[in-house]
Amino acid sequence: xxxxxxxxxxxxxxxxxxxxxxxxxxxxxxxxxxxxxxxxxxxxxxxxxxxxxxxxxxxxxxxxxxxxxxxxxxxxxxxxxxxxxxxxxxxxxxxxxxxxxxxxxxxxxxxxxxxxxxxxxxxxxxxxxxxxxxxxxxxxxxxxxxxxxxxxxxxxxxxxxxxxxxxxxxxxxxxxxxxxxxxxxxxxxxxxxxxxxxxxxxxxxxxxxxxxxxxxxxxxxxxxxxxxxxxxxxxxxxxxxxxxxxxxxxxxxxxxxxxxxxxxxxxxxxxxxxxxxxxxxxxxxxxxxxxx
Amino acid sequence: xxxxxxxxxxxxxxxxxxxxxxxxxxxxxxxxxxxxxxxxxxxxxxxxxxxxxxxxxxxxxxxxxxxxxxxxxxxxxxxxxxxxxxxxxxxx
Numbered sequence: 001x002x003x004x005x006x007x008x009x010x011x012x013x014x015x016x017x018x019x020x021x022x023x024x025x026x027x028x029x030x031x032x033x034x035x036x037x038x039x040x041x042x043x044x045x046x047x048x049x050x051x052x053x054x055x056x057x058x059x060x061x062x063x064x065x066x067x068x069x070x071x072x073x074x075x076x077x078x079x080x081x082x083x084x085x086x087x088x089x090x091x092x093x094x095x096x097x098x099x100x101x102x103x104x105x106x107x108x109x110x111x112x113x114x115x116x117x118x119x120x121x122x123x124x125x126x127x128x129x130x131x132x133x134x135x136x137x138x139x140x141x142x143x144x145x146x147x148x149x150x151x152x153x154x155x156x157x158x159x160x161x162x163x164x165x166x167x168x169x170x171x172x173x174x175x176x177x178x179x180x181x182x183x184x185x186x187x188x189x190x191x192x193x194x195x196x197x198x199x200x201x202x203x204x205x206x207x208x209x210x211x212x213x214x215x216x217x218x219x220x221x222x223x224x225x226x227x228x229x230x231x232x233x234x235x236x237x238x239x240x241x242x243x244x245x246x247x248x249x250x251x252x253x254x255x256x257x258x259x260x261x262x263x264x265x266x267x268x269x270x271x272x273x274x275x276x277x278x279x280x281x282x283x284x285x286x287x288x289x290x291x292x
Numbered sequence: 293x294x295x296x297x298x299x300x301x302x303x304x305x306x307x308x309x310x311x312x313x314x315x316x317x318x319x320x321x322x323x324x325x326x327x328x329x330x331x332x333x334x335x336x337x338x339x340x341x342x343x344x345x346x347x348x349x350x351x352x353x354x355x356x357x358x359x360x361x362x363x364x365x366x367x368x369x370x371x372x373x374x375x376x377x378x379x380x381x382x383x384x
Contacts, residue, residue: 014363015310021367219368
């Protein structure tokens with residue numbers, strides 16, 4: 001395979017069509033640093049798939065396949081079965097967005113986890129259907145302004161809570177479940193390496209700021225993803241064998257007020273003080289729950 | 293490119309062929325790195341969504357960041373993440 005990997009040192013080459021400053025592509029680069037060339041990638045429909053494979057070009061320097069929106073999990077299972085028959089230990093990694101994970105593919109993902117196959121599932125959580133124009137997904141947080149949950153005189157945005165996908169993964173008895181954000185590239189790389197080394201299925205969820213979706217500036221993906229951790233709204237978590245790892249707990253952690261995180265994003269700028277207090281309560285709950 | 297003239301026989305594309313797509317012309321602002329300030333931490337390399345930040349050895353053997361302007365979209369993420377503010381954004 002002739003590649004330009006030497007020059008750019010990435011399995012995901014430049015020249016893709018993602019927005020300038022895309023948080024998802026930044027996280028994907030961190031994921032790529034954890035992989036070896038003995039890996040097969042599966043993408044579900046979403047920004048990552050559309051922006052990296054505008055026909056007749058591809059940014060991928062690894063074997064890569066895309067099927068239907070909901071179908072990444074069974075396609076991966078099929079690939080795994082073929083590899084098993086050929087007695088190959090090639091790693092299989094799925095990359096999907098939150099729409100494919102939380103809503104459209106959830107039934108098939110559940111089936112894949114039930115079959116206990118050694119597949120790493122990575123969800124880039126942009127908290128909306130970014131690719132089709134920011135419609136709300138099961139991952140959209142309470143109070144966010146999206147195309148399908150517009151804020152206005154009679155509405156404060158989304159009135160549904162974000163679905164807890166980590167708990168759903170843990171309920172399937174996964175040996176490795178983790179959460180990270182774009183602002184911590186080394187954390188992402190380490191967690192993907194750990195997931196690859198863990199037998200059985202594993203799930204990693206990465207908060208990926210979306211420039212048009214979050215209504216932030218192109219240089220704010222890092223800041224947004226960092227503040228999500230610092231305000232305890234999206235803590236860096238890691239569960240091995242169902243137990244919260246010590247690495248997730250930081251005794252000296254002092255959380256920032258959630259308004260710091262909300263105020264840089266256009267999707268939350270309509271919120272009143274009472275509504276911000278409700279979001280603060282979510283962060284406080286996280287602090288207690290995860291003993292941060 | 294139509295399928296009729298038989299140039300494309302199947303939909304398999306070459307690995308990394310998106311490199312033909314020089315996204316540098318999207319840019320309105322350009323990152324300029326001050327090599328005297330750069331401490332070689334590679335934070336910008338790890339954060340760049342376009343993998344167009346590279347670490348190179350300078351004459352003294354120290355690692356310094358370098359931008360590939362063929363692909364840099366000028367988002368400014370590197371400049372805002374740089375811990376020592378060694379990257380400035382200039383109007384193109």
